[in-house]
Amino acid sequence: MTAAVFFGCAFIAFGPAFSLFIFTIAKDPLRVIILIAGKANEGLAAISEEESSPISVREMAYVAGLGFGIMSGAFSMINTLSDSLGPGTVGMFGDSQYYFITSALMTLALTLLHTFWGVVFFDGCERKRWWVIVAVLCLHLVVSGLSLLNPLYVGSVPPVYVIMLLMAVWAFFSSGGSLHNLSLLWTCRKSNAETSS
């Protein structure tokens, strides 16, 4: 397979996650650590009680979710990407020829879904809304179940993307976003209340 397939699939699968990392995480070392190590240490907990914490719970939720998403995506995709650089014919024995592109698309969806699920889940825990937690778990199972329909890609990829868009909207609103904020964003006006990540 060609280098074009490799780069194309790599960028599809990891592009958004990588840009999220660059633009929102790379500048703050604490966030990088949470991304990799995944949980708050005692120091963080102690400090967030005292004064303005270096990192809020929402940021932690977002970063942890993104970390999970990147790791899950990397584990799913990295061997496939490496194989795409080598010789071979896709779908030689009657399998689908869209294997690489659908893998990349599913990986992207899963990465973003993990991010949104992280935000929503933490929010649900914070506000003690247990139905949110159950809903997140069920949605995760639904998405994984949909992937069982592969190679029938019509049945798996579009529904997963629909779910991802719904989750994006849910995460946006649960992390404090609102239509008002969006309109401010589009009209480039500053406001007092900022949309959290």
Added chain:
Amino acid sequence: MNTSDSEEDSYNERTALVASEIPFVPSYQDQAQPTDMEPKRRHPVAPEQPVEPPILDRSAVEREPVIQDDEEELTLKYGAKHVIMLFVPVTLCMVVVVATIKSVSFYTEKNGQQLIYTPFTEDTDTVGERLLNSVLNTIIMISVIVFMTIFLVVLYKYRCYKFIHGWLILSSLMLLFWFSFMYLGEVFKTYNVAMDYPTVAMIIWNFGAVGMICIHWKGPLQLQQAYLIVISALMALVFIKYLPEWSAWVILGAISIYDLVAVLSPKGPLRMLVETAQERNEPIFPALIYSSAMIWMVGMANPARNADRASQDTDEEGYQGESDALARDRAEPETQVSPGMNRSYSTEEELDEEDRGVKLGLGDFIFYSVLVGKAAATGGDWNTTLACFVAILIGLCLTLLLLAIFKKALPALPISITFGLVFYFSTDNLVRPFMDNLAAHQFYI
């Protein structure tokens, strides 16, 4: 080694004996001194002064009682910054090693050649014999390392500084010239690049000469850091090539235990080395240690100089222990600390060392890279490599966190290598077949 002129005044010999000032709160330097391990040379991670920190802490506290809370928060923030400052070079070193392993087949070819430190072959008939041979190899290797460390301590005790310094220089010469020449040759062979000897001579000469200067004398901080990363990667590649399979894993495990013992136990060679240096109030000579930041000088001149020198000293003390190996490839990067900018801060002294950055022994770089490189070499699976990489970073994070809590030098190998080994074996045997099957059917979890 130092780019700071103020330090040069105090250097009366090449071995850089500088009257050390005790730093105020040696939190971060300590952290970064994991045991440097190298087969050739062992650097024990000398945490600067095991005994000093508490006293210094108290004095610091007495001096500025208000600062405690801020200190904690700043500790966390700067701790995070320092962790990242170490993530980047460790990641770079591992990336270089993994990239080389995956592309240049020379480093994964086993042609039966082994180091003299691992004389028992692993080409045996039974599994039991193979296991026995690898354990014996490990015992021999660790004994060599222990012997070398003790030899260094003895040399240091009897003030044979020139000998040690010469040994270090010889070692870095070999690494910078010979091993990089071999590496370049293999890369050219892999990519079928036509090359002539005069060009190679010029390239290697320039590379090596600049490296020696940067490492042993003065140079831009980033260039020195780059050289340290490169030589760590070269050493790791040599280990990956010449250590037999099972011996390498057992050695990794044994080295972490040795690291733990040597740094923390009262009779450990590393600790003895550091204590001797403290008694004499002088820094241990420059050796392999990676320094991540510049020294920030405090507004006032004198405390800055003192603090500067102190940090210098402590850094150098860090890696004293090495000397195990016969001076082969050990390069000696020095703790290059270039004098930084002036900073005006209300809590000057406390912040001073925090901004000095962290230091990590090169042996740690090497063994982290050996672990990840072996994960990449055995089997073509990237999941295992990625898992080991993340495990090492998590271990490093935890080590630095412990460092911030305990404020004394800690070995950097044990936690990371333990995580790395656990992740390697579990991913290779449990996760890999699972993920392979999932990916084959495109099931996502």
